[in-house]
Amino acid sequence: MSPERAEPGEDAGDAEPSGGAEPSETAGTPAYARVQNVVAALVPLVIGLVAAVMSWRLGVGSPAAPGPGLWPLLVGVAMVVAAALLAIRSRPRGDEEPFTRDSWTVAVAVASLLGYAFLFELVGFEVPTAALLVLWLKGLGRESWRLTVAVAATATAALYLLFITGLGVSLPHLIQL
Incomplete structure (x- = not known):
């Protein structure tokens, strides 16, 4: 039996890609996967934006005299940056679950x-x-x-x-x- 063929009862999709390369988008990836990944990243992005705006309204003060909105603003900005990176770099891996x-x-x-x-x-x-x-x-x-x-x-x-x-x-x- 050749190494490329799966044994009975084994899933051929469980095999590691050769060369250690990152899996790329394949023809077998569901159409909803890219959209689902982007939406999943946009939800925390919006929450981070709202948190940042609300924190700014509380007053951020200065580094010497921080206001009540400084730390929530920093967390909101971190959420926006992380979510934006996720939205930009999201590639379907093929194991995404559909919304049901x-x-x-x-x-x-x-x-x-x-x-x-x-x-x-x-x-x-x-x-x-x-x-x-x-x-x-x-x-x-x-x-x-x-x-x-x-x-x-x-x-x-x-x-x-x-x-x-x-x-x-x-x-x-x-x-x-």
């Missing part, structure tokens, strides 16, 4: 965190915390109702006891003990 229905789980989780942050100030932390846990456990994790209710109630109570009662953190909350 399950990919929306990440979008729902991020949106629910934004909703949590918004409701936290409006309603207090108990209701949004319990609701977020129920969404994540039952909706995204497909856990049983028994486990979902038990974890949501226990975790919310534990956080209340830890932060509000134990540490005296002044979080907005509904329940007064």
Whole structure:
């Protein structure tokens, strides 16, 4: 048997390229791969830009007297530079996974965190915390109702006891003990 042929049960695609060269775009690379890689790099780029603008508005001060926005600005700029390099240099490798229905789980989780942050100030932390846990456990994790209710109630109570009662953190909350 020649060395180029795969043994039965082996995947011929697992073989290392000869000469140690970096894999290049091949005809077998899915069409969505390049776009997917660029989009994956553009998301942190946009987040970094927003963070940099918001940090600048806080005031960066000077090196001798740094303002509250200096370090967040530096992190935002670093995110923009790293994401831009990723977007420019992204080459499909052929092992990218396509976006599927399950990919929306990440979008729902991020949106629910934004909703949590918004409701936290409006309603207090108990209701949004319990609701977020129920969404994540039952909706995204497909856990049983028994486990979902038990974890949501226990975790919310534990956080209340830890932060509000134990540490005296002044979080907005509904329940007064």
